[in-house]
Amino acid sequence: MSINPLSLPGIIAEQIEICDDTEFAEARQTLADFERQCVAEPSVQNDEFLAGAHRQLLEAFDDYDAPFDAEPHLDALRRLHERHPANPRIIEDYANALAHHHDAWLTAEDADPARAAIPYQALLALAEKNPEHDLSEEIADAYFNQIHHYITRGEHRAADTIHGQLAAHHDRHPASAHITQRLAQAHLTRIYSCADTDELDSARAAYHTLEAFIQKHIDALPPPAQHNLRHMQIRALAHLVETSASPSNTGENPAPSDPTEIAAAETHYAAMRELCAPLADAEPRIARHFADAAIALCNHYNLSDEPAAAAEKYRDLERLADRYPQHCAPQFSRALYAQITSAIRERRFADAEKHHAAFERHAIAKRDAGAPEKHDDTEPVENLAQASAALANAYGSASRMPDAERHTRKIADLLDTAKRNPDTGASTLANLAALHALTLHNLIVDYVNTGDTATAAARHADLAALAAQHPDSAAAVENLADATDQIATNLAKNSGIAAVEKFLSQHVPETLASNPAYSKTLYNLIVIASDAKDITAAERLYAVLRQLVQKNPPHTTAALRLAKAAYNLHYDHSDAGDFPRAETKYRDLVVLSRIHEGNPALENGNPIGLEIALRQSNAARNYAIDLKNKNAAHRIPALLADIRHLAARWTSPAAKPVHDALAQITTLCPPQPPPLPGA
Numbered sequence: 001m002s003i004n005p006l007s008l009p010g011i012i013a014e015q016i017e018i019c020d021d022t023e024f025a026e027a028r029q030t031l032a033d034f035e036r037q038c039v040a041e042p043s044v045q046n047d048e049f050l051a052g053a054h055r056q057l058l059e060a061f062d063d064y065d066a067p068f069d070a071e072p073h074l075d076a077l078r079r080l081h082e083r084h085p086a087n088p089r090i091i092e093d094y095a096n097a098l099a100h101h102h103d104a105w106l107t108a109e110d111a112d113p114a115r116a117a118i119p120y121q122a123l124l125a126l127a128e129k130n131p132e133h134d135l136s137e138e139i140a141d142a143y144f145n146q147i148h149h150y151i152t153r154g155e156h157r158a159a160d161t162i163h164g165q166l167a168a169h170h171d172r173h174p175a176s177a178h179i180t181q182r183l184a185q186a187h188l189t190r191i192y193s194c195a196d197t198d199e200l201d202s203a204r205a206a207y208h209t210l211e212a213f214i215q216k217h218i219d220a221l222p223p224p225a226q227h228n229l230r231h232m233q234i235r236a237l238a239h240l241v242e243t244s245a246s247p248s249n250t251g252e253n254p255a256p257s258d259p260t261e262i263a264a265a266e267t268h269y270a271a272m273r274e275l276c277a278p279l280a281d282a283e284p285r286i287a288r289h290f291a292d293a294a295i296a297l298c299n300h301y302n303l304s305d306e307p308a309a310a311a312e313k314y315r316d317l318e319r320l321a322d323r324y325p326q327h328c329a330p331q332f333s334r335a336l337y338a339q340i341t342s343a344i345r346e347r348r349f350a351d352a353e354k355h356h357a358a359f360e361r362h363a364i365a366k367r368d369a370g371a372p373e374k375h376d377d378t379e380p381v382e383n384l385a386q387a388s389a390a391l392a393n394a395y396g397s398a399s400r401m402p403d404a405e406r407h408t409r410k411i412a413d414l415l416d417t418a419k420r421n422p423d424t425g426a427s428t429l430a431n432l433a434a435l436h437a438l439t440l441h442n443l444i445v446d447y448v449n450t451g452d453t454a455t456a457a458a459r460h461a462d463l464a465a466l467a468a469q470h471p472d473s474a475a476a477v478e479n480l481a482d483a484t485d486q487i488a489t490n491l492a493k494n495s496g497i498a499a500v501e502k503f504l505s506q507h508v509p510e511t512l513a514s515n516p517a518y519s520k521t522l523y524n525l526i527v528i529a530s531d532a533k534d535i536t537a538a539e540r541l542y543a544v545l546r547q548l549v550q551k552n553p554p555h556t557t558a559a560l561r562l563a564k565a566a567y568n569l570h571y572d573h574s575d576a577g578d579f580p581r582a583e584t585k586y587r588d589l590v591v592l593s594r595i596h597e598g599n600p601a602l603e604n605g606n607p608i609g610l611e612i613a614l615r616q617s618n619a620a621r622n623y624a625i626d627l628k629n630k631n632a633a634h635r636i637p638a639l640l641a642d643i644r645h646l647a648a649r650w651t652s653p654a655a656k657p658v659h660d661a662l663a664q665i666t667t668l669c670p671p672q673p674p675p676l677p678g679a
Contacts, residue, residue, distance in 0.1 A: 002041075003034050005049040012053050016060045024060055031057060044084065051080045051093040058097050062104035067115070074101055074119065081126075091126070091133050098123040099138040099145075106149040113149065120146075140169055140179040147186045151193045159190070177225040180217050184232050187213060191236045195243040200261065203243070207236050207268075230279055234289050237272045241265045241293035245300040256304035262297075269293055280324065287324040291317060291331035298335050302342045314339065321362060333363060333380035340387045344394045349403075352391060359384055360410075381418065382431050385411050389439045396446040401455075408443055411436045434475035437466055441479035448490045456487055457507065464509045471511055481517035484508060488521050492528045497537040500525060514551055519558035522548065526565045535572055542569060546588070556601040556608040563592045567615040574626045586623060589616040590642055597649055606654050613646045617661035624668045633670045640665050 003011070008030075015027040031053050038046040054073040061070035077094045084090050098119040105116035120142050127135040143166035150159035163186050170176075170183045187210035194203035214229045221229070244265035247254035257265075272290050280287040294316045301310035314335055321332035336359040343352035363380035392407035415432040418424040440463040447456035460483055467476040484507075491500045504521075512518050522545040529538035542565050549555070549562045570585035593616045597609035606614075620639045627635050643662045650658050 008049050008053055012056045047080055048089045051090045055093040055097045059100050062100055065108055067104040067108055095135045095138045099141045102142050103145040106145050136173045137178045140182040144182045148189055151189050177221050181228055184229055188232045188236055195239055234275050237268045238289035238293045240268045242296040245296040284324040284327045287320055288327045291320045291328040295331045295335050329380050333383040337383045337387050341390055356387055385414050385432055385435045389435050392439045393442050396442055408439045411439055433470040433473045437476040437479040441483045444483040445486050448486050467511045468509055477515050478517050480512050485521040497529050497534055516552045516555040516558040519561045523561040523565055530568055563612040563615055567619055570619050586619055610650050613650055614657055617643055617658040621661040621664050624665045628668050636669045640669050
């Protein structure tokens with residue numbers, strides 16, 4: 001079946017788009033079929049469409065960081081150009097492919113400037129041999145690609161050399177909007193590079209160069225190009241504001257930026273305000289850069305304790321969020337969150353509540369209005385939940401429990417609304433569920449600390465219900481596990497193990513009971529029961545922990561906790577002379593050690609199997625001593641065989657206690673009868 005040449009570009013483009021890997025097998029097969037068709041039906045038109053198809057596949061491979069796979073298509077384009085050296089369409093496709101491939105080798109994960117030089121030199125030669133075809137834009141692209149390559153690698157001298165060549169190229173083609181924009185991009189790239197390496201004076205000098213360049217050339221350009229240049233100028237100013245206002249150190253106690261830098265940032269901010277006003281209505285995404293600059297200054301003024309200046313930038317953000325909600329809401333929500341957390345740190349709860357109320361109005365109005373950009377739509381709601389969580393935790397720490405409960409309910413309401421909205425993304429639901437779980441957990445801890453166990457149990461039930469509704473939420477289950485541990489430990493200390501066991505039987509859902517995180521609570525309770533000499537209760541809890549580990553055999557942390565519990569109970573039974581029970585716990589240690597001796601997971605810097613082996617060898621040594629003292633030395637050889645296995649398996653310096661135990665058990669072992677004749 002022949003392929004209509006006019007349909008070929010669309011077919012190839014669709015096959016590239018729907019391909020789920022980087023092989024592009026369907027598109028390559030279509031191209032091969034058309035190549036055979038061109039051999040059977042040779043024509044200039046067919047070769048023109050063939051060149052276009054090779055260019056499409058070359059760009060696809062280049063864009064997927066596979067420039068090696070693009071090489072055959074570049075060779076095919078070269079051969080087509082040699083067959084039709086004066087054909088303008090083929091020259092254009094070949095020139096674009098050379099420029100694109102040059103960029104691919106410069107930006108590939110394994111960038112190779114030597115390989116990039118091959119298509120670059122071919123492009124220059126093509127332009128020289130075909131002066132009647134204007135390839136100046138393709139050459140400008142190649143110049144810019146090299147500038148970007150060198151700047152991103154810190155090779156500024158090389159970048160400056162190419163920058164000069166691009167400027168000279170622009171002088172030869174002053175009417176080209178494309179080349180003018182490429183040269184402006186080069187200036188912008190230099191600004192970013194200097195700013196990102198804290199060469200702010202150089203960055204500002206580069207900005208003034210860009211500003212003068214734009215002023216000189218903008219009036220001669222068509223409106224779209226004028227808009228692009230102004231957009232670049234705004235991006236440059238925003239980046240200068242953000243880097244100038246960033247803290248002078250980023251540790252746990254960041255220091256505000258130098259006042260001189262802030263003065264420069266304010267100058268750039270004022271220039272941005274003037275530029276953005278006439279442009280943002282036509283293209284609202286431009287306002288996002290202004291918002292980024294505003295939040296950078298807002299954060300600085302919060303850090304430097306200048307509330308009036310911070311409030312001014314905050315009002316700018318609020319106006320931007322109202323006017324351009326789809327593009328500036330995230331920055332505004334982050335600024336509000338910063339205001340709330342700042343007020344919380346200073347215990348200005350009334351101010352925090354005022355900011356939270358504004359945040360709530362803004363986020364909920366935006367959520368209810370809907371937005372085409374999902375990531376922007378959900379962020380304010382998530383930030384609002386974070387703000388409520390921060391307030392709930394602060395109120396809990398201050399023992400203002402009704403206020404803590406109020407903000408916890410706000411998070412629950414946000415989560416319930418998000419669940420009912422079919423457009424809510426899975427990540428947003430997961431984040432809201434995690435925040436709700438953490439806040440409930442903190443409430444439970446606060447109630448436990450104040451002795452209000454009844455309310456703690458009620459919130460525990462809420463957290464258990466949340467974990468059941470979100471079984472895939474690791475955060476929900478982990479917080480439930482830790483909250484259970486807090487309540488259980490408190491009950492054990494104040495009301496005894498029986499009260500704990502009753503609580504666990506009534507309040508631990510299957511979601512937690514079968515989760516390895518529950519092993520922490522069980523192990524802690526076994527220790528408490530053992531210390532209280534309630535060995536019967538310890539054994540009951542041990543059975544539950546053992547069953548949990550059997551349900552999750554690969555889970556190393558739970559297995560190690562079981563090993564520790566077995567080790568402790570082995571000692572309890574051995575000290576009491578209850579050798580059958582001591583033997584049972586020791587054998588559990590042996591089984592756990594054998595299961596995990598090849599496990600690569602680490603604990604205390606050691607393989608998990610070694611951590612268990614150390615406990616087994618120590619238990620075996622002390623068990624051997626007890627057996628000898630109780631006239632049961634005939635049972636020691638079995639222990640000796642176990643520890644010989646461990647010593648053969650673990651030979652690192654960290655395993656020295658295993659070898660020490662082997663030596664001591666060997667001396668305790670009774671003499672063995674000589675082997676029978678012929679054995």
